[in-house]
Amino acid sequence: MILKFIRNLFIGEYENKEENYIEDLxxxxxxxxxxxILNNSSNSNNNTTRKLTKGEILITSVPDLGNLKNITLKKWHIKPGDIVKEGDVICEIETKNHIMEFECLTDGKVLSTSGLIGTLKVGDELCKIEVI
Known part of the structure; x- marks a missing residue:
């Protein structure tokens, strides 16, 4: 009974935070x-998923996050030569109110990272991944 109470206490708190993050984003x-992103745009008339082909290089850049300023790259989770899978966290980016984890969009080999830890601008290249 105590375990159930503790689970409800913490899981409920987590769910509310997650909902707040989703609403904010x-x-x-x-x-x-x-x-x-994989569909190229949510407003696109073409609703088919873009297939990445083996050997194609995927460049990950800092997205336009609207009014958010002072975007800072806090931590890398990858380095050149690493093999990554779709969904792996590649880096953490922080704004005034949030820390966001960037996920890899495909299975591949990391060719390069910017190596930068610090302030970012929209469009700055974060990394290059070769699709495998």
């Missing part, structure tokens, strides 16, 4: 989910 005009 969805309020950003240019925010896109992984599925929307």
């Amino acid at each position: 969805q309020s950003i005009p240019n925010f896109k989910t992984k599925e929307e």
